[in-house]
Structure formats: structure tokens, C-alpha cells
Amino acid sequence: MKENVTKEINDNFEKITDWLTNKKKNLPQVFYSSVDIRESLFKYASIDTNIFPAGFNNLDQSNFESLKNECDQFIKLNFPNCKTILLLCEDHTRNTFYIENVYHLVKIIENNGYNVIVASFLNEHPTICKETGFLSLTSANNHSIDVHCLDYIRNNRSQFDIDICILNNDLSDGKYHELLDLNIPIYPHPNFGWHNRKKSTHFETLNKLTTRMINECKLNIDSWHLTTLFTTIENININNEDDRHKIADEATKLLNKIKEKYSEYNINEAPYLVLKSNNGTYGMGVISIENPSDILTLNRKKRNKLSTGKSSIPIQNLMIQEGIPSINTINQKIAEEVIYNVNGTTISGFYRSHEKKSSKDILNTTGMEFKSFQTELSKQSYVLAQLANLSAQEELTNL
Numbered sequence: 147m148k149e150n151v152t153k154e155i156n157d158n159f160e161k162i163t164d165w166l167t168n169k170k171k172n173l174p175q176v177f178y179s180s181v182d183i184r185e186s187l188f189k190y191a192s193i194d195t196n197i198f199p200a201g202f203n204n205l206d207q208s209n210f211e212s213l214k215n216e217c218d219q220f221i222k223l224n225f226p227n228c229k230t231i232l233l234l235c236e237d238h239t240r241n242t243f244y245i246e247n248v249y250h251l252v253k254i255i256e257n258n259g260y261n262v263i264v265a266s267f268l269n270e271h272p273t274i275c276k277e278t279g280f281l282s283l284t285s286a287n288n289h290s291i292d293v294h295c296l297d298y299i300r301n302n303r304s305q306f307d308i309d310i311c312i313l314n315n316d317l318s319d320g321k322y323h324e325l326l327d328l329n330i331p332i333y334p335h336p337n338f339g340w341h342n343r344k345k346s347t348h349f350e351t352l353n354k355l356t357t358r359m360i361n362e363c364k365l366n367i368d369s370w371h372l373t374t375l376f377t378t379i380e381n382i383n384i385n386n387e388d389d390r391h392k393i394a395d396e397a398t399k400l401l402n403k404i405k406e407k408y409s410e411y412n413i414n415e416a417p418y419l420v421l422k423s424n425n426g427t428y429g430m431g432v433i434s435i436e437n438p439s440d441i442l443t444l445n446r447k448k449r450n451k452l453s454t455g456k457s458s459i460p461i462q463n464l465m466i467q468e469g470i471p472s473i474n475t476i477n478q479k480i481a482e483e484v485i486y487n488v489n490g491t492t493i494s495g496f497y498r499s500h501e502k503k504s505s506k507d508i509l510n511t512t513g514m515e516f517k518s519f520q521t522e523l524s525k526q527s528y529v530l531a532q533l534a535n536l537s538a539q540e541e542l543t544n545l
Contacts (some may be wrong), residue, residue, distance in 0.1 A: 147411055148188050151371045155526050161363050166532045169355075173539040175490045177220055177312060177333045181534040182498075182510070183483040183527055184470035188413055189371045190526050191470050193420075193482075195348055195534045197338045198316045200236075202254070203246040203286075204496045205486060206518035210254070216488040218258040225310050225331065230261040232311040234296065234325065237266050239283060246285035248293075251314060263306060265294040266315070267324070274298075296324045303328070316340050318425070318456045337545040338538075340425045340456070346378045346465045352537040359533065370407050372530065374468040375400060378424055381462055384452040390441050393421070397438035397466050404468050415471065418506050423455050424463040431455040432508050434469055471505040476517050480505050485523065485531040490539070492531045494519050 155162065180199035181192045205213070221228050233251060238244040252262045268274055274281050279298035283291050299306050311325065311332045317339030325332065337343070357369045377400045382389040397419055404417040416436060423431030433448050435441060444452075455461050474481040476499040485495035496518045500509045523531070 148186075148190070148371065151190065151367050152526060154365045154367050155529055158363055158365055159525050159529075162359065162365075162529055163532075165359055165363050166529070166536060170490050170532075170536050170539055173536070174542050175220065176338075176487075176535065176538045176542055178486070178488045179535050179538050180495075181485045181487070181531045183485060183530050184472050185474055185483075186471045187415075187473055188411060189470065190530060191372060191374050192352070192530045192534045193374060193467065193470060194345070195352075195538060196316075197334050197343070197538055198314055199486060200244055200247045200314065201484065201496070201516070202250040202486070203243070204484075204516040204518060205250075205494055206496075206520065209494045210257075212491070212493050213254045213486075213488055214257050216491045216493065217254055220333075220489040221258070221260070221310070224333070228260065228309040230263065230306075230308050231255055232299070232306075232308045232328070232330070233262055233264050233314060234311055235264060235266045235293065235314045236316075237269055239266075239268070239270070239281060239293065242284065242286040245283050245291060246287055246289065248314065249285045249287075249289040249291050252291065255312070263294060263299075263308060264291060265296045265299055267297070267321075268293070268295040271295070300324050300327050313339075316456075318459060335542060335545055338542070342545075343541070344378075344424050344463070344465075345422065345426070346376065346424055348534075348537055348541060349374065349376055349465075349467070351540050352533060355533055355537055355540070372526075372533075374470065375403055375407075376465055376467040378463065378465050380424075380464075382464060384444070384449050384461070387442075390444070393464060393466070394438040394441040397421075397435070397441060400466055400468070401438060418469040418471070420467045420469045420508070421452060422465050422467065423452070423461045424465045426455050426461070431461050432510070434506055434508060436506070469506055472509075473505065475499070476515075479515070480507070480509065481517075482509055483527055485527060487531060487535040490535060492523065492528055492535070494523065495527075495531075 180196045182194040183192050255262050275295035275297045280292045280294040320341030353373045379396050418436045420434050476497045479499040479501045481497040481499035486493050496516045498509050500514045
């Protein structure tokens with residue numbers, strides 16, 4: 147079963163990488179992405195792909211040169227005359243770990259000789275936007291960084307000679323007219339923001355690409371061993387009883403499909419499901435359940451998780467995804483891989499772990515810990531990360 151998947155990938159790795167290279171060279175490249183990967187006793191699969199990844203501070207320092215070089219190649223290929231870059235970040239001014247991520251991103255870009263101006267919407271600091279124009283922040287490791295107000299930059303354009311913008315903000319609320327007013331190229335494309343992008347679109351694309359790779363590389367693999375089954379339900383309110391019944395009905399249908407695969411491969415575990423916002427991020431709007439009937443009796447805390455996402459935006463569209471029970475552990479804590487791509491090149495990653503969570507729980511939550519990879523990626527993780535990034539490339543062509 148999974149051993150056969152590992153063997154097929156290892157034995158055909160050169161053929162697979164040639165296939166991936168051929169496919170991605172014909173598509174526009176995304177600037178960067180991070181991919182969450184889970185491994186169970188019987189399969190490997192990516193469970194989420196972020197086009198605006200944070201967490202660069204969690205990567206090992208040995209990856210710095212590769213990150214720097216791939217960043218430079220992307221910018222030089224697309225904007226050979228670029229000198230100054232606007233790095234637009236999230237409004238997480240009190241999250242010192244996120245600020246540490248921003249600091250590392252700045253260093254990656256600056257070390258290629260570019261000038262970097264860090265900015266954010268700073269919606270919670272209207273006075274700053276009208277007066278000084280920037281906020282001085284300190285990261286988790288005591289690095290200082292000045293974050294400019296985007297509106298201040300827009301109103302004082304002559305002071306800022308900016309060539310392009312790199313987004314580290316997922317634009318969940320869709321309110322970014324100040325950014326468009328700058329009239330500069332923006333990467334990744336703003337339509338990749340969660341105001342527009344759907345997780346289900348990504349996984350539909352990913353599953354099709356995985357099947358194509360298996361068929362065209364003539365691999366003896368059931369695509370289910372490298373993907374997740376999923377379904378969607380739209381225009382719902384988790385606090386509405388009738389809507390919870392609709393969600394439970396769809397969850398039952400999906401769970402039955404998963405049970406069929408478990409039966410086919412003699413898997414003696416109870417399958418489970420993950421309910422997540424179809425336009426979600428930061429681990430918000432995500433819960434796991436083992437029985438669809440649990441949806442009907444969700445407590446207030448879990449209903450709240452599925453009622454609003456980032457920036458208190460109401461969740462109206464859900465994706466129900468096959469759960470992957472993780473077998474990975476770090477220091478006896480359940481873990482999952484998070485792998486980073488820059489300019490289409492898979493660099494490295496880290497383990498996300500949580501001492502209070504089980505193999506079926508969501509790990510991207512308060513109390514999580516990180517441990518950077520000290521060894522090379524497994525071939526199967528590399529292939530999954532490349533497939534996820536390739537799927538993002540295909541998404542980009544359809545924005």
C-alpha cells in the first residue's frame with residue numbers, strides 16, 4: 147500500500163521530476179507558496195497550500211542562500227530593472243513572531259541588493275497613517291522593523307520610488323484599493339487573496355494533476371494514496387439548524403466514499419473529516435469530526451470557529467475534506483510537515499507540532515511549535531510540494 151507508493155516514487159523519481167519541470171515551465175510562476183503535508187500509515191497528501199506564506203523565520207538558516215537566489219531569479223526574470231520593492235504585510239502589529247517572519251523576508255530580499263519598504267494597511271493605527279507614516283516594531287528575537295502605512299505611501303507617492311509590490315497579506319476582506327492606486331505590479335496576484343480564491347478550486351486542480359502525473363509517468367499508484375477526497379457546500383450558516391443538517395448530509399456522503407477506500411485497502415481505522423472555510427487562512431474556521439451527526443450537536447465554541455474567519459468575516463462556504471491521521475512526531479508530539487517553495491523551487495521546511503493534540507486534530511492553532519528540517523526532504527514530500535505549487539500555477543492562469 148503506502149510502501150508501494152514510496153517505492154514507485156523513488157524508482158521513477160527522475161521521470162516524475164522531468165514531468166513536473168515540463169509542466170511548470172509552460173505556466174506563469176507564483177512567487178512563493180507553503181504546503182502542509184500529512185503522512186498516515188496508508189497515504190501521503192497535502193492538506194493545504196498557502197500563497198502568502200508566513201513562517202520564514204522557522205526555516206533553518208542553511209536555506210538562506212537558496213531562498214535568496216530563487217527570490218532574485220524571480221524578480222530579475224519578471225522585472226530586470228527593479229530596485230525598490232514594497233513588501234505588504236498583514237496588520238499583525240502585536241504578533242511578534244509574525245514580525246520575525248517579516249524581518250526574515252526583508253533580509254532574503256535585501257541581500258540581493260534591493261531596497262525594501264515594509265508596509266501594511268495599519269487599520270488599527272489611523273493616527274500613524276496621518277502623521278508619522280510608519281510604526282516601529284520589534285520582533286520576537288528583538289529585531290527592529292519600520293512598517294509604513296500604505297495609505298500614507300499613497301498620499302505621499304513622491305517620497306517613495308517603488309517598482310513592484312510583493313504581498314505577504316492574503317487580502318481576505320478584499321479591500322485593497324489603496325494598493326491598486328499605486329499602479330505597480332503586484333505579486334502574488336491580488337486575486338489569489340482569500341476574498342476570491344477557494345480551497346476547493348486548488349484541490350480539484352491538484353487531484354487532476356496528480357492523476358495526470360500518475361498516468362503519464364505510468365506509475366502503479368492509486369491517486370487516492372496521494373490526494374484527499376473532498377466536497378463543498380455553499381451559502382450556509384453553521385448557527386442555522388437546517389444548514390447544519392445540509393452539512394451533515396454532505397459529510398455523510400463523503401465519509402461513505404472514504405469508507406469504501408478504507409475497505410478496499412483493508413484499513414482498520416475509523417475515518418474522519420475536516421470542516422474548513424473554503425476561503426480560509428491561519429488555521430481559522432477549521433475543525434475535525436469523526437461522525438457527521440456531530441455537526442448537528444456542535445457546541446458553541448466549535449460553531450463559533452465555523453461562523454467567522456479572519457477579520458471576523460462570516461463563513462458562508464465550507465469545504466469538507468478527508469482527514470489524514472498523522473503518524474509523524476517530534477519529541478513525542480504529533481507533527482505535520484510544512485514545505486516552502488520559492489520561484490517554483492522546493493527549498494525546505496519545518497515540522498509543526500502540538501503537545502496537546504491528537505493525530506486527527508488541527509495542529510495550526512495556539513500552542514503549536516516548530517522545528518526546522520535538518521535533512522533533505524523525502525522524495526514523496528518533494529513531489530507533493532511540487533504538485534501543490536504546480537496547482538497554484540494553474541490557478542494563476544485562471545484568475
